[in-house]
Amino acid sequence: MSGPGKEIRLSRIIDPSDARAVVIAADHGYMLGPIKGVIDLGRTIASVTEGGADGILVSPGQAAKIGYLFRGKDRPAMLVRADWTNAFRSKTYTLPSRHVQHRYMTSPRQAMALGADAIVIYFFVGYADDQEEAQHVSRVARYARECEEIGLPLIVEPIPLGERITGANYNELVGISIRMSAEIGADAIKAPYTNDVEMYRDVVRSAGIPILILGGAKSKTLRDALEVVEEALESGARGTVFGRNVVQAPDPGAMVRSICQVVHGRKSAREVTRPVAEGKMKLRVSRPRDCTGCHICEIACSAAHGAGYGLESARLFVRPSRDGFRPVVCTQCLKCVEACQRRALAVDSKLGCVVLDASKCNGCGDCAEACPVDVVRMDQGRPLFCDLCGGIPECEEWCPREVLASVRR
Amino acid sequence: MELSSQMGKEIRLSKFLDPSGPPAIVVKADQGLAVGPIAGLKDMESGLAAIIAAGVDGVVLSPGQAGRQAHLFKGRRAPALLVRSDWSNVARNESFPLPWKRMTHVAVAGAKHAAFLGAQGIVASFYVGYRDDEDEADNLEAVSQLAAECFQYGLPLLVEALPVGERVTQHNYLDSLKMSGRMSLEAGADGIIVPYAGARSSMREVVEAAGAAPVLLLIADVLDAKSVSESVRAGAKGVVVGGASLGEAAQSSIGELSKLLGRGA
Numbered sequence: 001m002s003g004p005g006k007e008i009r010l011s012r013i014i015d016p017s018d019a020r021a022v023v024i025a026a027d028h029g030y031m032l033g034p035i036k037g038v039i040d041l042g043r044t045i046a047s048v049t050e051g052g053a054d055g056i057l058v059s060p061g062q063a064a065k066i067g068y069l070f071r072g073k074d075r076p077a078m079l080v081r082a083d084w085t086n087a088f089r090s091k092t093y094t095l096p097s098r099h100v101q102h103r104y105m106t107s108p109r110q111a112m113a114l115g116a117d118a119i120v121i122y123f124f125v126g127y128a129d130d131q132e133e134a135q136h137v138s139r140v141a142r143y144a145r146e147c148e149e150i151g152l153p154l155i156v157e158p159i160p161l162g163e164r165i166t167g168a169n170y171n172e173l174v175g176i177s178i179r180m181s182a183e184i185g186a187d188a189i190k191a192p193y194t195n196d197v198e199m200y201r202d203v204v205r206s207a208g209i210p211i212l213i214l215g216g217a218k219s220k221t222l223r224d225a226l227e228v229v230e231e232a233l234e235s236g237a238r239g240t241v242f243g244r245n246v247v248q249a250p251d252p253g254a255m256v257r258s259i260c261q262v263v264h265g266r267k268s269a270r271e272v273t274r275p276v277a278e279g280k281m282k283l284r285v286s287r288p289r290d291c292t293g294c295h296i297c298e299i300a301c302s303a304a305h306g307a308g309y310g311l312e313s314a315r316l317f318v319r320p321s322r323d324g325f326r327p328v329v330c331t332q333c334l335k336c337v338e339a340c341q342r343r344a345l346a347v348d349s350k351l352g353c354v355v356l357d358a359s360k361c362n363g364c365g366d367c368a369e370a371c372p373v374d375v376v377r378m379d380q381g382r383p384l385f386c387d388l389c390g391g392i393p394e395c396e397e398w399c400p401r402e403v404l405a406s407v408r409r
Numbered sequence: 410m411e412l413s414s415q416m417g418k419e420i421r422l423s424k425f426l427d428p429s430g431p432p433a434i435v436v437k438a439d440q441g442l443a444v445g446p447i448a449g450l451k452d453m454e455s456g457l458a459a460i461i462a463a464g465v466d467g468v469v470l471s472p473g474q475a476g477r478q479a480h481l482f483k484g485r486r487a488p489a490l491l492v493r494s495d496w497s498n499v500a501r502n503e504s505f506p507l508p509w510k511r512m513t514h515v516a517v518a519g520a521k522h523a524a525f526l527g528a529q530g531i532v533a534s535f536y537v538g539y540r541d542d543e544d545e546a547d548n549l550e551a552v553s554q555l556a557a558e559c560f561q562y563g564l565p566l567l568v569e570a571l572p573v574g575e576r577v578t579q580h581n582y583l584d585s586l587k588m589s590g591r592m593s594l595e596a597g598a599d600g601i602i603v604p605y606a607g608a609r610s611s612m613r614e615v616v617e618a619a620g621a622a623p624v625l626l627l628i629a630d631v632l633d634a635k636s637v638s639e640s641v642r643a644g645a646k647g648v649v650v651g652g653a654s655l656g657e658a659a660q661s662s663i664g665e666l667s668k669l670l671g672r673g674a
Contacts, residue, residue: 004479008490008527011483054485067416071423073430073466077485078420112524113563115420150562151525 005151006187009117012077013055013153014188014210014238015264021212021239022263023055023190024048024246024256027081027120030059031088037247044247045069048076051256055079055117057241060106063114070115077117079155082106082143085122087161100124100162104139108146108154118153119143120190125177126162137184144185155212156186171196175203182207190214190241193232204236215242222255226262226269239263274392279408280352283316283329283386283393286405293318293325297395297404304394305384313379315386316395327395327403330354330375330386339370345385352409354385417563418599421529425467425489426600426623426646431672433647434663435467435625436460439493439532440651442471442517443500449659456659457481463663464672466647467491467530472518475526482527489529491567494518494555497534499573512539512574514548520558530565531555535596537589538574549596556597567600568593569627569649583611587618594622602627602649605636612643625649631662637669 014021026045029038037044045056046069055077058066063080070078083104086097102122111119123140127133140156147154158177160170171194178189186209193213194200204211213232219225225245232240242259249255261272285291298314307313316329336354337345344360345367347353363381370376377384386393388406396404426433438457440447450456457478460468467489470478475492482490495516498509514536523531535552539545552568559566570593572585583606590601601619604627606612616624623646628636631650640648648666 003525003527004476005525005527008479008482011487012485016484064416067420070420072427073424073485075423109561113417113561115417115563149525150521151527 002148003151006147006153009077009151010153010187010210012117013079015054018264019210019238020233020263021054021210022052022256022259023057023079023212023239023241024053024252025057025215025241025243026247027057027059027062028243028247029062030081030084031086032093035244035248037244037249037252042066042069044252047251047253048246048256049253051253052260053256054239057081057120060111060114063111063116067115078115079118079120080106080111080114080116081121082108082111082119083121083139085124087122087124087159100127102136102139104143108143108150108152112150112152116152118155118187119147120155120157123156123158123177123181123184124161125158125173125180126160126165128162128164137180140181140184140186147187148185153187154185155188155190156181156184157190159192170194171199175199175206178203178207178211182209188212188238192216193228193235193237195228195231197231197235200232200235200237210238211236212239212241213237215240215245219245221273222258223269223273226258226272229259229262230269233263270397274390280350281388281391281406281408282332282352283388283396283404283406285327285329285403287401287403288321288326289323290401291318291325291327291403292401293320294400296398296400297327300394300398301386301389304389307379313377313384315377315384316375328373328375329395329404331373333372335370335372336367336376336383336385339366341366348387351388351391353388355387356383356385358382418559418565421489421563422565422599424529425491426625427466432641432645432670433466433625434464434666434670434672435469435491435647435649436465436659436663437469437649437651439469439471439474440500441474442493442496443498444505453478454481459659460663461488463660464667465663469493469532469649472522472526475523475528479527490527491530491532492518492523492526492528494520494523494531494533495551497536499534499536499571512536512544514544514551516551516555520555520562520564523564524562528564530567530600531559532567532569532602534569534571535589535593536571536573537585537592538572538577540574540576549592552593552598553596559597559599565599566597567602567625568596568598569602570598571604571627583607583614587615590615590624591618591620594620598622600625600646604628605633605640609639609643612640612645616644623647627651631666634669637666641670 053076057079085102087100089097158181160173188210246255261267298311301314342360344357348355367383368376469491471493497514501509570589602625606615625647626640626645627649629651
C-alpha cells in the first residue's frame with residue numbers, strides 16, 4: 001500500500017474494525033447488457049445498500065447517473081469498473097465473443113472525479129499469444145502507477161482464461177495471477193476461490209494484500225453460496241465480491257444481510273440459513289437400511305445441546321438391527337406426557353415436541369419408564385426430550401446418508 | 410470522452426455535509442501551519458484523537474499533518490479528512506510574536522496532492538480587504554485555479570471567505586462578507602465558510618449571497634451559542650470550529666456544540 005490516500009480509501013471498503021468486506025458487483029450491464037437484476041439498477045443498489053454492503057461496483061456510466069445513491073455518510077463505498085471486456089459473452093449471449101478483447105475505458109483520475117473510492121480492473125492470464133499477456137501486464141502497471149499518484153486503491157481481478165487454461169492448471173494459475181497482480185501494484189484482489197482451504201491459505205499468504213473472493217456463478221442455494229464464503233474466510237480471504245447471486249436474488253438486500261452475517265458476524269452458513277420453524281414437525285427414520293451405525297446423529301445431538309461429543313446425553317440412539325443398524329427417535333406418542341403425575345410435561349405449541357417445565361419436575365423418572373422406545377433418558381435427575389433443535393434437527397443435518405428426515409405434520 | 414462530472418464532488422461533500430443529516434461540525438486543526446503549536450494540538454496525535462472521538466464530521470489538516478495522521482481517518486465511520494491548500498499570515502495578530510505587517514497568501518498543496526493524501530475535500534481562503542488590489546486578484550486567481558483542478562479529481566472545494574484588514578470597517582463589513590462569499594462561489598467553491606455576520610437577518614443575506622453553495626459558520630469560541638443558533642436558523646448547514654478554541658477540553662466542548670445543533674450528546 002503506497003500512500004495515505006490509498007489507505008484511507010481502501011478502509012472505506014474493507015472495514016478496519018474486522019479487516020473484512022462485503023462488496024457487491026453490479027457492473028454486469030457494461031459487459032453483458034441488461035441482464036436480470038441490473039435492468040433497474042437504482043432499485044437493486046438501494047436494496048443492496050439497505051442490506052449493509054460495504055461497497056458496490058458500478059460501471060463509469062452508471063456512476064455518473066446514479067451516483068446520488070452513494071451520497072451520505074452511511075452509504076457504501078463506490079468502486080468503479082475502469083475496463084471492459086467481451087470475454088464473458090459466451091455462447092449463451094447475443095453475439096458471443098470470437099476473440100477476447102480488453103480495453104481500458106476510464107482513467108483513475110476520471111474515476112476519482114466520479115467519486116470512486118477504488119477502481120477495479122481485470123488481469124487475464126492464458127492468452128493464446130504471449131504478447132497479449134505482456135500488453136495486459138503493461139496496462140495494469142500503467143494504471144497502478146497512476147493510482148499511486150492520486151491515492152486511489154487499485155483492485156485487480158486476475159482471471160485464468162482461454163484455451164490454454166485446463167482443469168489441471170486452473171488452480172495454480174489463480175495463485176500465480178494473484179501474486180503477479182500484487183507485484184504489479186494491486187492494493188487488493190477480487191479473485192475466484194479454488195475450493196481448497198489449504199491451497200488457498202498459501203495463495204492468501206503469498207499475495208500479501210487483501211483478497212476478496214468472487215461469489216461465482218449463480219449458486220443453487222443460499223447455503224451453497226455462503227459455505228464457499230465461510231471456507232474462503234477460513235483460508236484467510238478478507239471477504240467477498242458477490243454479483244449475480246445477489247443482484248438476481250428475489251430480495252438482494254436480504255441476501256447481503258446473510259452474507260454480512262457470515263463475513264462480519266462470523267456466523268456459519270448453517271446458522272445463517274437455518275429457517276424459522278413453521279408448523280408442527282416430526283422426525284422420521286426415512287431410510288433405515290442406509291444407517292451404517294456411525295453414531296454421528298447422536299454426537300450431533302449431544303453437541304447441539306451443549307453436552308459435548310459423548311453419546312450419553314443424546315435424545316436419540318442407534319441400535320443394532322436385523323439388517324445392520326437403526327436410529328431410534330422420539331415418535332411423539334406422548335405417553336411420557338400422560339405418565340407425568342406433576343404435569344411437568346407439555347406439547348410445544350409450535351413444533352409439537354415435548355417440553356419440560358423443570359420447576360415442576362421432581363426427577364421421578366415415570367416419563368422415561370413410560371417411553372415405549374426408550375429415547376427419554378434421565379440425566380442428573382432430569383429427563384431429556386427431543387426438542388427438534390428448534391426446527392432444524394442436527395441429527396438430520398449431520399447424517400451423511402440422509403437416514404433421518406423431518407416432516408411437517 | 411471526458412467523464413468527469415459533479416458526481417464525485419457531490420458524493421464526497423455529502424460525507425461531511427450530509428444534506429439529509431443535522432448541521433455538520435468540522436474542526437479546523439490546521440493552525441500549526443501559520444501560527445505553530447496551539448493549545449490542545451501541541452501533541453497532534455492525542456489532540457486529534459480527542460476531537461474525533463467527540464464525533465465530528467470533518468477535520469481540516471495541513472498537508473504535512475494529513476500524511477502523518479491518516480490512520481485516524483480510516484473507515485466509513487471516521488470523519489472526513491479535509492486538506493488545507495494554502496497558507497496566510499492573517500491569523501498572526503498583535504498577540505503573536507511576529508504580527509503581520511502585510512497580509513500575504515500562498516498555495517501549499519493542489520487537488521492532486523490532496524487526493525493522494527486521501528482528502529474528501531480541500532480548503533482554501535479567499536480574503537477581501539487587501540491593501541493592494543493585486544493581492545486580492547492573486548488570491549482569487551489561486552482559488553479559481555484550485556477549483557478547476559478540484560473538478561478533475563471530484564474533490565469538493567470549501568472556501569473560507571473573510572473580510573480582513575484595515576480597509577474593512579464596521580460600515581462595509583456585511584457587504585464585504587457577502588461579496589467574498591459570492592465571489593468564492595463564482596470562482597468554483599462547493600461550500601463557503603464565513604464568520605458570523607452579527608445578526609440572523611445579516612446571516613440570511615450572506616446565505617442568499619452564497620447561492621447554491623452551502624454556508625458553514627466559522628466560530629472562534631465553541632460555545633458561542635447565539636451565533637450558532639442564529640446562523641443555523643438563517644440557513645447555515647454547519648459549523649467550522651477553530652481548533653484553538655477547543656483547547657484541552659475538546660471533547661466536552663464539541664459535545665456541548667452537538668447538543669446545541671440538535672445532534673444529541
